[in-house]
Amino acid sequence: MLKQFISITIMMLVSSMMTVATEKTLPQGVFKFDIYYNQYNIEKLGANPSGDKITWETVNLEDGVMNDIYLFRYLNYRALDGINLDLNTKLAKSWSKHMTHFDFAYGLTDKLTFFTNMSYEKAVLDYTDEYLAQAEHIDGAQSAAYKKPPDKATADHLNDTFVGFKYQLEHASVAFKMSDGFLLTGNDSEEKKYEDGIQELETSRGYSQYHYYLFKNISVYNQPIELTFGYIVLGKMTQIFLDNSKINFDPGNMNLLKLNVPIKLHDLVTLNSSYVLLYHRFDKYKGGNSEFSSANNNTKASYENWTKVPKSSGHVQMAKFELVYQPTIFLRLFMNTNLLLSNDKSGQLYDFPGRIEPGNMVAFGITLFAK
Secondary structure (H helix, E strand, O other), X not given: OOOOOOOOOOHHHHOHHHHHOOOOOOOOOOEEEEEEEEEEXXXXXXXXXXXXXXXXXXXXXXXXXXXXXXXXXXXXXXXXXXXXXXXOOEOEEEEEEEEXXXXXXXXXXXXXXXXEEEEEEEEEEEEOHHHHHHHHHHOOOOOOOOOOOOOEEEEEEEOOOEEEEEEEOOOOEEEEEEEOHHHOOOOOOOOOOEEOOEEEOOOOOOOOEEEEXXXXXXXXXXXXXXXXXXXXXXXXXXXXXXXXXXXXXXXXXXXXXXXXXXXXXXXXXXXXXXXXXEEEOOOEEEEOOEOOHHHOOOOOOOEEEEEEOOOOOXXXXXXXXXXXXXXXXXXXXEEEEEEEEXXXXXXXXXOOOOOOEEOOEEEEEEEEEEO
């Protein structure tokens, strides 16, 4: 089922931690600006043909068909207004994302650094002509939850904003960053435009986030190794799309482990090779779901209590390679790529890692230091 994907992707956990990625803090009075750009495609997503919201399948984006969405199965079964759909119709051709990030940091003291992460997203979800033709058959049916799609769903908006700080301890550093309240600057499911012929993709996850990090630098046979330990607390949110009337989600919290090995290739060039392990706890679902569920007694479309989503807990492994060129003390150029090594979760309700999975990510940008 095509779900509107959100905003500060896992890149905010991996790439934008350049602002706070090592044990070091900025010297007092020093400014640091990171401007970088990354692009990628969504390659896999989750499908819930039964409409029960707890039994998910993973499909490739280009292979997703109308039969993967309970609403279309229901409409065809009921044959409302003479509807006769081809449920083998493919839904989408591609889903591309382009993200521009702006990170700012300032050394309040030699041990305390303040920082903020902002990003702007442009995205295009390109539907197939065959799906648009099928949508014409549904248009006007007794289906208040269905909105006739445009040929392309788009996003062109800010993501959520993060603010935080990093503090230098005697032999390690700790950091905290958050997005909540007025910092939720993206468009969530209830803010985006979603009506016949208009479909805006979300750029906000729709829930608050609280990130806690511990940074520790060690040396093995004179080779520096930078360790990051993280715990991410996620708030509750709602989702409205297709046959979903209004669903309440409690996304599972995450643990993060990152190991980075910086290798000097030249006095001015460094290669960072990183391994990232994420562990995601169970997602939960509660509340109203499909407007059509009352006609199908075999579909559990609503739950009074928080219900765990099977297969929504598990591990994601990623590798990152970054090439850094620093010709002067105040200027740094970089390019990196993130590779998804494994993802054993297929049932997550919302957000990557889980139901919507990006392909390989490539980013490049510039860092400026000033005082």
